[in-house]
Amino acid sequence: MLQISHLSKLFHPGSVDEKIALVNVNLQLKPGDFVTVIGSNGAGKSTLMNMISGTLRPDSGTIHIGGNEITNLSEHRRSRWIGRVFQDPMAGTAPHMTIEENLAMAYSRGKSRGLSIGINARRRELFQEQLGKLGIGLEERLRAKVGTLSGGERQALSLLMATFTKPQILLLDEHTAALDPARAELVTQLTQRIVSELKLTTLMVTHNMEQAIRLGNRLIMMDGGRIILDIREQDKQHLSIAGLLGEFEQISGHKLSDDRVVLGT
Numbered sequence: 001m002l003q004i005s006h007l008s009k010l011f012h013p014g015s016v017d018e019k020i021a022l023v024n025v026n027l028q029l030k031p032g033d034f035v036t037v038i039g040s041n042g043a044g045k046s047t048l049m050n051m052i053s054g055t056l057r058p059d060s061g062t063i064h065i066g067g068n069e070i071t072n073l074s075e076h077r078r079s080r081w082i083g084r085v086f087q088d089p090m091a092g093t094a095p096h097m098t099i100e101e102n103l104a105m106a107y108s109r110g111k112s113r114g115l116s117i118g119i120n121a122r123r124r125e126l127f128q129e130q131l132g133k134l135g136i137g138l139e140e141r142l143r144a145k146v147g148t149l150s151g152g153e154r155q156a157l158s159l160l161m162a163t164f165t166k167p168q169i170l171l172l173d174e175h176t177a178a179l180d181p182a183r184a185e186l187v188t189q190l191t192q193r194i195v196s197e198l199k200l201t202t203l204m205v206t207h208n209m210e211q212a213i214r215l216g217n218r219l220i221m222m223d224g225g226r227i228i229l230d231i232r233e234q235d236k237q238h239l240s241i242a243g244l245l246g247e248f249e250q251i252s253g254h255k256l257s258d259d260r261v262v263l264g265t
């Protein structure tokens, strides 16, 4: 479903500010894989997500989704295949627009007709039905401005918007990190449900080690622009936080340095 081959990126090459972001990264995701991504500060996690979504171009390497090469496609052109939820609850939605307007926008994502697609009675019914599945009462607030929602409500809406058109790849970029523990857990549970119901192929960056172990069927660890550990299926089920940290240290030769790391919820 997602094939990343020999992806490399160096920022400010040849200058004193030179930064290695990705070094020959290879990653292949099967349909329905739910992969959690952890790593030290500056490991290249965001760079990888930005390259898949098209906000950054690699120096070398290729990215394919469902067999189509997207390496040099604009962010807009590839958006029909990709859903993304950011850490910042303000990032994924338009605060001055209503919930239904935001959903209409998500619905038309990647389609050439753009925003003109509008809202009709049938579509409103569909929005209500989808919002109802979140179980937090947003279906009663279709005409509320998104800026009036709490952080958790906005992240739940962002998640719905990102998955509305069943993207081929879902990118979750520390999407629960800015929420308090109860809301983070709610959004985590919604994530699990939506990903499993729609069988979405998902890549989720998190600083929460417990969450990284608990969710998904595969875990990758990055350091210095490389994937240094790739743990799947049964092996993942037997992981512990201490074991994972130990393994990181053994492979990388240093302790996991992450100023935002959370060991549990």
Ligand SMILES: Nc1ncnc2c1ncn2[C@@H]1O[C@H](COP(=O)(O)OP(=O)(O)OP(=O)(O)O)[C@@H](O)[C@H]1O
Pocket (backbone or CB within 6 Å): 011, 012, 019, 020, 021, 039, 040, 041, 042, 043, 044, 045, 046, 047, 048
């Ligand atoms: N736009 C940029 N310009 C220059 N250097 C950058 C840029 N974006 C990232 N980098 C550098 O590239 C490297 C990888 O950064 P990236 O943000 O991908 O890491 P990360 O794993 O997401 O880190 P963190 O967990 O701290 O957010 C770092 O050394 C970073 O400083």
